[in-house]
Amino acid sequence: MAIKDVQTYIEENRLVETTDEESEKPIYRKPGFEGIRSFGEMEQIFSQFIREHRDAKRLNRAQVGMMVGLHETIFARYERAFSKLQATRLIHLCEILDCSPVEMIHAAAPHFFGESRKEADDKLNLMLRILDMPASTASSLLSMIEGLVGDRDPSKE
Structure with missing residues (x-):
């Protein structure tokens, strides 16, 4: 609706x-x-x-x-x-x-990536580094980040 x-x-x-x-x-x-x-x-x-x-x-x-x-x-x-x-x-x-x-x-x-040019560039660089990570490193990083920010589902915000 x-x-x-x-x-x-x-x-x-x-x-x-x-x-x-x-x-x-x-x-x-x-x-x-x-x-x-x-x-x-x-x-x-x-x-x-x-x-x-x-x-x-x-x-x-x-x-x-x-x-x-x-x-x-x-x-x-x-x-x-x-x-x-x-x-x-x-x-x-x-x-x-x-x-x-x-x-x-x-x-x-x-x-789309941030509130300022620097923030947007930093987030792009972070995303590109994540894309280049081995799968196990990305999984560990995700677990660490989820522990820091809590278990939120961004699609429900």
């Missing part, structure tokens, strides 16, 4: 009415550290992220395009932010470029 007062939800979640060239109607967004980035700006950040990670792996567009099942010119549309990056394609590219989707999301929307 839907909530009765959407305005209360908007206020409680600190959403701001804004516009974006991709939508004809007003939309609600959560401001980031530099205000509200447009969807187009976020696509530009994704495209830059893909290019930089492809270059770091010393792969060319044709090679990555082949691995994602696209012709080089079609793949290039993602690197120029001409084509929208769907979540499934984002995950596939992260598999190929050996990076975490968390890194790409942090690049475009760091405000």
